[in-house]
Amino acid sequence: MPRRIRRALLGAALSAAATASLLAGSAGTAHAAPTVYAVHLSWLTIEATQDNNSYDEAYIKVNGATVWGPHDVPENSPQNIGVSLPTFYYDSDHTLTVEAWDRDPGRDDRIGYFRLGANPALGGQAIQLRGNDGVYDIFFYVERAN
Ligand SMILES: [Ca+2]
Ligand SMILES: [Ca+2]
Known part of the structure; x- marks a missing residue:
């Protein structure tokens, strides 16, 4: 355990x-x-890059800490973000916030975020984040850990 x-x-x-x-x-x-949940981030696909070229310097934050990237991610090319990621745990008294960003030489652009709370949907799921002209799909899996 x-x-x-x-x-x-x-x-x-x-x-x-x-x-x-x-x-x-x-x-x-x-x-x-409290109920404890385990969250596995598995895939990121950029449907539309935020930058005006063919790829973004994408990175992922969980509860404010960068956990993946930045990596060059071309449009419509799935990136396996689960390879070296730990599983993230939170309990039903707290929330887990996942943010997607594009790194830039100046100020980075946040594409969007989602938050899991006390009664998350369980199993595999996908969420689409849109912001600043970027469209990112994140695939993840949630299960009870206690
Ligand atoms: Ca940008
Ligand atoms: Ca960029």
């Missing part, structure tokens, strides 16, 4: 125990442990 999940589960167990002891003898109910 990955350390992050183990730590999350341990934290949840400890806080449930603490809540249970606080509530002992009272009529309250213990807080349910």
Whole structure:
């Protein structure tokens, strides 16, 4: 089991125990442990580049940190962003934000973002991000991790 999940589960167990002891003898109910989700980013396809040429210097951020790229990505050429990426975890008390960007010599252009929250759709899915004339498709997979 990955350390992050183990730590999350341990934290949840400890806080449930603490809540249970606080509530002992009272009529309250213990807080349910949050659900943990695993998100695998698998593919990026640029349908329309943001730059006015045949490729973008695309990169992906998760919760504000760059996790892939920048890489030169031609239009309509799928790039496997899952090759060297870790799986990203979040729990139902938090969100996971994925952003797609194009790097430029000056200011970078954000194409768009999506956010997963408390009750994400599970399984494989695709989302289209559009912004600043760029059109990016991101394919990803979400599953429960606890
Ligand atoms: Ca650009
Ligand atoms: Ca660029």
